[in-house]
Amino acid sequence: MTGFNTRAIHAGQDPDPATGAVIPPLHLTTTYKQDGVGGLRGGYEYSRSANPTRDTLQTALASLEQGARGMTFASGLAAEDTLLRTVCRPGDSVVLGGDAYGGTYRLISRVLEPWGVTHSPVDLNDLDAVRAAVAPENVRVIWCETPSNPLLNVSDIAVLAEIAQASGTLLVVDNTFASPYLQQPLTLGADVVVHSTTKYLGGHSDVVGGALVVADADLGERLAYHQNAMGAVNGPFDAWLVLRSLKTLGVRMDRHSANAGRIAEWLLAHPAVGDVLYPGLPQHRNHDIAAKQMSGFGGMVSFRLKGGEEAALRVCERASLFTLAESLGGVESLIEHPHRMTHASAAGSPLEVPADLVRLSVGIEDVDDLLADLDQALA
Numbered sequence: 001m002t003g004f005n006t007r008a009i010h011a012g013q014d015p016d017p018a019t020g021a022v023i024p025p026l027h028l029t030t031t032y033k034q035d036g037v038g039g040l041r042g043g044y045e046y047s048r049s050a051n052p053t054r055d056t057l058q059t060a061l062a063s064l065e066q067g068a069r070g071m072t073f074a075s076g077l078a079a080e081d082t083l084l085r086t087v088c089r090p091g092d093s094v095v096l097g098g099d100a101y102g103g104t105y106r107l108i109s110r111v112l113e114p115w116g117v118t119h120s121p122v123d124l125n126d127l128d129a130v131r132a133a134v135a136p137e138n139v140r141v142i143w144c145e146t147p148s149n150p151l152l153n154v155s156d157i158a159v160l161a162e163i164a165q166a167s168g169t170l171l172v173v174d175n176t177f178a179s180p181y182l183q184q185p186l187t188l189g190a191d192v193v194v195h196s197t198t199k200y201l202g203g204h205s206d207v208v209g210g211a212l213v214v215a216d217a218d219l220g221e222r223l224a225y226h227q228n229a230m231g232a233v234n235g236p237f238d239a240w241l242v243l244r245s246l247k248t249l250g251v252r253m254d255r256h257s258a259n260a261g262r263i264a265e266w267l268l269a270h271p272a273v274g275d276v277l278y279p280g281l282p283q284h285r286n287h288d289i290a291a292k293q294m295s296g297f298g299g300m301v302s303f304r305l306k307g308g309e310e311a312a313l314r315v316c317e318r319a320s321l322f323t324l325a326e327s328l329g330g331v332e333s334l335i336e337h338p339h340r341m342t343h344a345s346a347a348g349s350p351l352e353v354p355a356d357l358v359r360l361s362v363g364i365e366d367v368d369d370l371l372a373d374l375d376q377a378l379a
């Protein structure tokens, strides 16, 4: 197999046979001419079912995650919904990391629960608790987000995969924070990888999307059926934007990781800052697991303010090069207050996040400019 960056640029992306165009064409079409009834060219019939630009992205993502099949969707949550409604039935249950993304928790607890799918939050680092949680017959899925949003906890994918296999459940890993450049969960035994391609895979804060990549071709077949039957697909232009961005994923992630590492160390020494949550710091509670399963530590850094919620809100409002905004994973740096913004939907639940927490999505600007901005915001 060729290297990651070579596959990011070339997998599924041969020059167009019709014209030689080096970049895969953007197929903005809903339907395809048939050569006689049922005479499809290349299997293309209708763009909800299949579109060449989406197919190219799906092939590239499957290659980067080393999976059997990739599927892309209108958003990360559309991908999650399609997955959960394919593998769960009323009466089934999902074991969910205790600090999953608030929107994932909302989907499972508020949308799927009324349809009879229950859940139990568990600390995925407490392996006895995980074994106990998967013991009931009706558990179908262990849902693991690593590193997690926004607390940057890291779970041991290989160990969770063993537990999942022994109990007959599927291990799903949300790989949004790491991206396949830094971590490939399927190679560690996970069954399904989930992405919000809105984040590092898109990388430029200009496209919302989601993806699933699976290890098993039969599960891939069932999911592809539901992708078409449920219809939450991404449009061709959205797929094309992510494809273009994949080509620079490796160089972007290297720079995100280098900048975030510098900023995490700087924050650690700041008198106004309490805990700094970054898996690359030797003092991070899961640093050893992160070092074992990731090839870099990514661009996300969270930290807690000694001055509490008021101080956290002030930093968010005073930052200027760090733009106050939700989302993450773009080339530009963002800052946000998870308790009131991205994770507001977890308020009052076991997944509620601390009010003194600030989350940074560290971009690829010059790190000295980013440090100067944080310095004035924390002054």
Ligand SMILES: Cc1ncc(COP(=O)(O)O)c(C=O)c1O
Pocket: 075, 076, 077, 078, 101, 103, 104, 145, 149, 174, 176, 177, 195, 196, 197, 198, 208, 209, 210, 327
């Ligand atoms: C870790 C993680 N998973 C899934 C999602 C959902 O993705 P989307 O917003 O593309 O629906 C997000 C969004 O922030 C996320 O951070």
